Amino acid sequence: MKFLSLLVIGGAVASAQNINNGGSSNFTDVGTNFTTNATYSNPIMTLNVGDPWMTRYQSNGEGWYLFTYSTNDNVTLKRSQSLTDDWDHADERVVFNPDPNSGLPYATDLWAPEIHNISGTWYIIFSATPDFDAPPPLVDAMCPFECPAVNHRMFVLQGDGPDPWTCNFTMKGMLDTFDQFAIDGTFFQYNDQLYHIYSCWENTYSAWPANLCITQLSDPWTVASNLTDRRMISVPDQPWEQVPYGRAGRLATNEGPEQLTNPTTGQNFVVYSAARVNTPFYCLGMLELVGNDPMQYQSWKKHTDGCVFHQNTQAGVYGTGHASYTTSPDGSEDYVVYHALTTPNPPSNIYRTVRTQKFTWNSDGTPNFPLAANGPFPVPAGQAH
Numbered sequence: 001m002k003f004l005s006l007l008v009i010g011g012a013v014a015s016a017q018n019i020n021n022g023g024s025s026n027f028t029d030v031g032t033n034f035t036t037n038a039t040y041s042n043p044i045m046t047l048n049v050g051d052p053w054m055t056r057y058q059s060n061g062e063g064w065y066l067f068t069y070s071t072n073d074n075v076t077l078k079r080s081q082s083l084t085d086d087w088d089h090a091d092e093r094v095v096f097n098p099d100p101n102s103g104l105p106y107a108t109d110l111w112a113p114e115i116h117n118i119s120g121t122w123y124i125i126f127s128a129t130p131d132f133d134a135p136p137p138l139v140d141a142m143c144p145f146e147c148p149a150v151n152h153r154m155f156v157l158q159g160d161g162p163d164p165w166t167c168n169f170t171m172k173g174m175l176d177t178f179d180q181f182a183i184d185g186t187f188f189q190y191n192d193q194l195y196h197i198y199s200c201w202e203n204t205y206s207a208w209p210a211n212l213c214i215t216q217l218s219d220p221w222t223v224a225s226n227l228t229d230r231r232m233i234s235v236p237d238q239p240w241e242q243v244p245y246g247r248a249g250r251l252a253t254n255e256g257p258e259q260l261t262n263p264t265t266g267q268n269f270v271v272y273s274a275a276r277v278n279t280p281f282y283c284l285g286m287l288e289l290v291g292n293d294p295m296q297y298q299s300w301k302k303h304t305d306g307c308v309f310h311q312n313t314q315a316g317v318y319g320t321g322h323a324s325y326t327t328s329p330d331g332s333e334d335y336v337v338y339h340a341l342t343t344p345n346p347p348s349n350i351y352r353t354v355r356t357q358k359f360t361w362n363s364d365g366t367p368n369f370p371l372a373a374n375g376p377f378p379v380p381a382g383q384a385h
Contacts, residue, residue, distance in 0.1 A: 122159035283307030330382025
């Protein structure tokens with residue numbers, strides 16, 4: 001999720017972009033990416049961005065990482081042949097740039113884009129709103145709390161060629177979320193069926209809590225379910241999903257869902273973000289698909305022991321969330337790519353950097369995430385310099 005009052009700062013890096021730490025006279029160092037032939041350190045991107053999405057693809061026999069994130073204004077892709085090297089200055093291209101004054105439903109506040117290859121075609125899914133998250137007062141008044149994102153919906157772009165770096169992307173349509181709030185949507189693939197999982201409210205104006213909903217798709221831009229078939233597969237009912245800790249209802253959040261499949265066992269998980277993005281408590285929670293029908297609430301098991309990935313106060317890594325998953329260049333190692341805050345007491349215009357770490361798998365098939373840290377770490381297997 002792109003925090004509603006986030007200020008995106010572009011251009012200079014590191015010291016020019018530091019933010020005040022809780023009102024003190026000391027500024028927080030966002031960190032510097034150091035990569036050698038043997039090691040790398042976090043962050044891998046020091047510019048102020050959130051909601052990182054990373055995937056790998058092949059083009060003309062060469063392996064590439066494709067990276068996108070929330071810019072608020074457009075959909076931007078970056079690419080590199082290295083997972084850990086200097087994403088601040090990687091090649092980039094803007095693939096979708098709507099006129100913010102057009103009034104179109106996708107004109108402003110573009111959040112959490114993801115790029116997926118589905119049956120050989122590239123699709124980008126993202127959320128946006130027509131009104132700069134400033135709905136008419138009478139609309140906002142319908143909510144029990146302020147609800148600036150009430151008009152956020154999900155959209156899909158389609159590429160016209162096999163190479164995502166050179167193809168053109170055009171608007172395919174709005175994913176039907178029954179004229180209700182929807183952000184952070186992702187595609188979930190299971191048994192040759194395609195689903196849409198996204199952060200939702202219980203009804204049009206409920207505002208809080210933010211839950212996870214699922215609908216079935218007939219293709220990447222068409223919802224086959226109706227409203228009565230839509231299922232909430234997760235609600236933020238655990239204390240660690242609520243801010244302050246254990247506070248039910250308002251500020252309880254499930255968002256940023258992503259499919260993660262164990263490559264050995266085939267087990268399917270949805271790893272999502274919990275708590276609030278502008279707090280140090282933002283973390284990753286996890287659902288496991290234990291039944292055969294993703295559209296049934298009973299098919300999902302929430303791991304309730306706590307966050308599966310969370311802040312590390314000793315290392316100065318806070319608010320770890322909205323992750324995606326990729327592999328080392330040779331495919332032998334799994335990596336989580338996530339954003340984190342640079343201070344435990346962020347101001348309203350939060351500053352997030354992008355980070356990555358290797359993770360493994362437990363004997364029961366669940367992911368074994370590391371403690372969030374700065375490194376240095378060994379470079380990903382197969383990464384050339």
